[in-house]
Amino acid sequence: MKIQSAEFIISVAALNQVPRATLPEIAFIGRSNVGKSSLINSLCNRKSLAKTSSQPGKTRVLNFYRINNSIHFVDLPGYGYAKVPEQIRSGWQKLIEGYLKNRENLKLGLVIIDARHEPTKLDLAMIDWLDYYEIDYGIILTKSDKVPRHKIQLRKNGVEKAIKNKNEYCKTVVPYSSFNNEGKPEILKLIGDAVTNE
Ligand SMILES: Nc1nc2c(ncn2[C@@H]2O[C@H](COP(=O)(O)OP(=O)(O)OP(=O)(O)O)[C@@H](O)[C@H]2O)c(=O)[nH]1
Numbered sequence: 754m755k756i757q758s759a760e761f762i763i764s765v766a767a768l769n770q771v772p773r774a775t776l777p778e779i780a781f782i783g784r785s786n787v788g789k790s791s792l793i794n795s796l797c798n799r800k801s802l803a804k805t806s807s808q809p810g811k812t813r814v815l816n817f818y819r820i821n822n823s824i825h826f827v828d829l830p831g832y833g834y835a836k837v838p839e840q841i842r843s844g845w846q847k848l849i850e851g852y853l854k855n856r857e858n859l860k861l862g863l864v865i866i867d868a869r870h871e872p873t874k875l876d877l878a879m880i881d882w883l884d885y886y887e888i889d890y891g892i893i894l895t896k897s898d899k900v901p902r903h904k905i906q907l908r909k910n911g912v913e914k915a916i917k918n919k920n921e922y923c924k925t926v927v928p929y930s931s932f933n934n935e936g937k938p939e940i941l942k943l944i945g946d947a948v949t950n951e
């Protein structure tokens with residue numbers, strides 16, 4: 754798939770505000786500050802379509818983008834940022850899970866994990882959760898530019914091992930860098946397949 758156009762549509766803070774479910778959707782899921790918004794920008798060849806920040810907890814709403822006038826990308830709030838008050842965190846969690854569970858046009862989740870670290874408990878819980886709700890997903894090991902070459906394969910093997918036995922809906926595990934675009938063709942293909950395979 755080639756991305757020819759990308760535009761911001763709407764930010765929503767509550768599930769009753771989401772746009773009508775007319776287009777196939779791809780959700781970007783992951784820990785706070787892991788690089789979800791950067792991934793959207795790099796896939797779309799845009800510098801600041803999605804707001805990025807070196808401070809965690811920046812994306813607090815669901816941000817919808819329209820791609821090629823035919824697909825939605827949805828940038829979800831990051832989970833697991835300890836400095837956000839519990840009450841707000843549980844509100845985001847409800848928003849994320851409510852969205853993922855009920856969205857009939859959701860075709861694929863992209864679970865973004867920092868390639869420098871083991872998946873966190875919350876990452877593994879999210880993966881379990883996607884399997885439970887029978888949502889196809891890919892795992893993206895991002896910031897691969899910060900990991901020595903020889904460690905990337907080890908990390909990939911480690912993640913595959915960690916999710917063994919529960920990755921029925923996992924389509925792939927792909928190293929990625931928003932800085933040098935490693936992994937971009939694979940992810941665009943994954944998205945293209947997800948929106949065309951009905
Ligand atoms: N080296 C490197 N840094 C990255 C990469 N992707 C993102 N970053 C950096 O990681 C930080 C967070 O990126 P964001 O894209 O804002 O992360 P996010 O997951 O959207 O964060 P929240 O919206 O807070 O949940 C920024 O400082 C980015 O420049 C990457 O592939 N390589």
Ligand SMILES: [Mg+2]
Nearest residue numbers: 789790804812
């Ligand atoms: Mg973000």
